Amino acid sequence: xxxDRLKRKILLLIPLLGLFLLLAACxxxxxxxxxxxxxxxxxxxxxxxxxDTTDKEKTMRAIIATLQDLGFMxxxxxxxxxxxxxxxxxxxxxxxxxxxxxxxxVTVRPRGEKQLLVRASAEYQRSPVTDAKPxxxxxxxLEKAMFLEAHQVD
Amino acid sequence: xxxxxxxxxxxxxxxxxxxxxxxxTLDADLNLTPEMYAQRxxxxxxxxxxxxxxxxRTCSALLQDTGFTIDESETRxxxxxxxxxxxxxxxAQWAVFIVGAFFGVTLPPDKDQIMxxxxxxxxxxxxxxxxxxxxxxxxxxxxxEHRLKKIEALNDPKIYQSFFxxxxxxxxxxxxxx
Numbered sequence: 001x002x003x004d005r006l007k008r009k010i011l012l013l014i015p016l017l018g019l020f021l022l023l024a025a026c027x028x029x030x031x032x033x034x035x036x037x038x039x040x041x042x043x044x045x046x047x048x049x050x051x052d053t054t055d056k057e058k059t060m061r062a063i064i065a066t067l068q069d070l071g072f073m074x075x076x077x078x079x080x081x082x083x084x085x086x087x088x089x090x091x092x093x094x095x096x097x098x099x100x101x102x103x104x105x106v107t108v109r110p111r112g113e114k115q116l117l118v119r120a121s122a123e124y125q126r127s128p129v130t131d132a133k134p135x136x137x138x139x140x141x142l143e144k145a146m147f148l149e150a151h152q153v154d
Numbered sequence: 155x156x157x158x159x160x161x162x163x164x165x166x167x168x169x170x171x172x173x174x175x176x177x178x179t180l181d182a183d184l185n186l187t188p189e190m191y192a193q194r195x196x197x198x199x200x201x202x203x204x205x206x207x208x209x210x211r212t213c214s215a216l217l218q219d220t221g222f223t224i225d226e227s228e229t230r231x232x233x234x235x236x237x238x239x240x241x242x243x244x245x246a247q248w249a250v251f252i253v254g255a256f257f258g259v260t261l262p263p264d265k266d267q268i269m270x271x272x273x274x275x276x277x278x279x280x281x282x283x284x285x286x287x288x289x290x291x292x293x294x295x296x297x298x299e300h301r302l303k304k305i306e307a308l309n310d311p312k313i314y315q316s317f318f319x320x321x322x323x324x325x326x327x328x329x330x331x332x
Contacts, residue, residue, distance in 0.1 A: 064231060073292060
């Protein structure tokens with residue numbers, strides 16, 4: 001009697017275990033696809049700056065000019081959506097420089113009545129860039145092309 | 155036998171070196187440097203016109219004439235991106251390859267390359283009476299074993315001079331330095 005119950009319990013456990021294994025596999029893919037490593041709010045603040053202008057075209061042109069100055073190759077640009085994507089890849093096997101790539105997406109959208117919010121998100125060697133410094137550098141470069149100060153936002 | 159051991163250790167040393175150095179870094183590549191400004195100078199010309207779209211149209215025709223295919227464009231933002239795939243065979247590299255093969259060193263020569271052009275236009279001057287055109291060329295090179303060998307910006311001033319000479323002829327306008 002007791003062994004019968006035990007057997008039934010084990011039989012129930014096996015599909016459960018299988019389900020867990022399946023779920024675990026799903027979770028890793030999900031994590032990669034929609035991962036949010038750092039606190040999302042913190043990252044957004046690192047990646048964003050507000051500019052005192054409402055001229056979207058001028059702002060996007062300044063972003064593109066900055067990226068061109070920095071040696072990036074443009075992949076995509078859409079005025080309506082306010083999106084610019086560019087990448088910089090370099091390699092030189094003769095000079096012992098290994099392949100490295102830096103990709104960046106910059107978006108522009110209105111912030112209130114008098115400002116535009118510029119957000120940049122970068123990817124370096126297949127990982128998201130979450131340090132503040134590279135974004136700081138990018139916005140410093142952009143400020144010069146905009147002739148406007150970039151304001152930190154919360 | 156002794157020779158192959160020596161060349162083996164050279165290859166090992168080279169491999170070790172290769173692991174240390176990335177061609178693009180987060181520290182260096184988002185910072186504007188004086189060299190980048192010098193490059194902008196070389197890659198940009200101004201034309202006396204208010205018709206930015208005409209310049210873009212002429213640029214796309216010029217790129218087409220030189221065998222490029224247009225990949226992406228956005229007129230409102232003054233952008234054109236084009237590319238072409240061409241042979242990258244270099245006689246000197248083949249000579250090195252053949253000589254090297256005698257000593258058991260293989261240095262596969264360049265075979266194919268993808269060339270990219272990135273053109274931007276923007277109105278400049280106090281009343282927007284001029285249009286500045288900037289073009290950047292870069293190329294990706296693969297060796298005879300289809301391995302990525304090099305991705306580099308093309309920095310020979312002659313390339314840019316020649317591009318702007320052709321553009322200025324097609325526009326019937328003089329190209330000014332910035």
